[in-house]
Amino acid sequence: MDSAPATVVLGTTNAGKLRELVELLAPVGIRCRSLADEPRAVEVEETGSSFAENAALKASAQARAIGAWVLAEDSGLVVDVLGGAPGVYSARFSGAEATDATNNALLLERLARHRGADRSAHYACHAALADPGGAIVATSSGTCGGMIAEAASGAGGFGYDPLFIVPEYQRTFGELPPAVKAVISHRGRALRALLPALVRHLVPAGSAAPRADAR
Numbered sequence: 001m002d003s004a005p006a007t008v009v010l011g012t013t014n015a016g017k018l019r020e021l022v023e024l025l026a027p028v029g030i031r032c033r034s035l036a037d038e039p040r041a042v043e044v045e046e047t048g049s050s051f052a053e054n055a056a057l058k059a060s061a062q063a064r065a066i067g068a069w070v071l072a073e074d075s076g077l078v079v080d081v082l083g084g085a086p087g088v089y090s091a092r093f094s095g096a097e098a099t100d101a102t103n104n105a106l107l108l109e110r111l112a113r114h115r116g117a118d119r120s121a122h123y124a125c126h127a128a129l130a131d132p133g134g135a136i137v138a139t140s141s142g143t144c145g146g147m148i149a150e151a152a153s154g155a156g157g158f159g160y161d162p163l164f165i166v167p168e169y170q171r172t173f174g175e176l177p178p179a180v181k182a183v184i185s186h187r188g189r190a191l192r193a194l195l196p197a198l199v200r201h202l203v204p205a206g207s208a209a210p211r212a213d214a215r
Contacts, residue, residue, distance in 0.1 A: 006202040007031040008129075009038060011058045011072030014091075016158030021071070023182060024191040030202050040066050051075060051088060051126040056136050064134035069202060071194075075125035075187060077160045079148060081117045082110055090159065100159055104152060107163065111148060119148040123164065123186040127194050129201070138197030142189025157181065 010021050013035050022032050035041040042065040048054035051074040059072035076090030086093035086107070094102040111119060122145045129138040144166070152162035154174025162174035166184065173181055182188045 006069060007033060008069045008071050008198070008202060009062065009066055010034050011062045011070050014158075017073070017075075017187070020178075020182065020185075020187055021073075021191065023178075024188060025198070028195060028199055028203065030198060035062065038062075038066050038068075046074065046088065048074070048088065051124055052128075052139065052141065054088060055126045055128040056130075056139070059128040059130035060134040060136055063130035063132055067132050069132060070130045071127065071198070072130070073125055073127040073187065073190065075123065075190075077107075077121060077164070078124055079107070079111070079119075079121040081114045081119065085110070104160060104163055107148065107160065108151075121146055121148050121164065123160075125186040125190040127190045129194060129197055131201070137201060138194055140190045140193035140197075142186045142191075142193060144184055144186040144189070 008025070008030055010018055010032050012018055012021070018034050025032055041062060044058045044061045046054045046057065048057055054074035055072050058074065059070045062072065063070040074088070076087055078084050078087055086103070090103070092098045094106040122143050124141070124143050126141045127139065128136050130136050146164050146166050149163050149165050149172060152174065154162050154172045156175065156178065157173045162172055164173045165171065166173065166176065169176060169180070173185070
């Protein structure tokens, strides 16, 4: 019997998210591949009203289509003065052809209408693990609080990272080293919370995989 850890398909084609997810799972020895490597992957319409609902929708639908374990997450930026926007629409905030640049520009434009207002915000991430039959066997969530800068700073990360200031460091996610972001980010926190379930379901008993709390 093969005692090697199983492979999990990461339910994303976003290069930035994929890179972060692979790095987070590496310490437990779980092998990963992306939807880009799966010819049976399907388009999943994100019709949920919350990050949690969208994460479960994506994980379950892709697992059934591919016939493999799938880890999916849905995440985004929540800005208080904008009533929680862009929220679940973070990736497509500026429209169907949205890019990081157009999303960031629209965010600053919307905030300019609230001069003097508190610019507090937080990143949120919800993750879901589905078995090959599509059943959700574990979920988790994580957040990271901060505020929105007046202008972009830093070339690291992706999405709204150049605008998201982490108070403890007084730097944006775009300026922080990837290793620091991996520890404090919403995605990092959500994935670490899910690691025990990933190990329980995907790492065979008695294998030499590192402990889930290795990071």
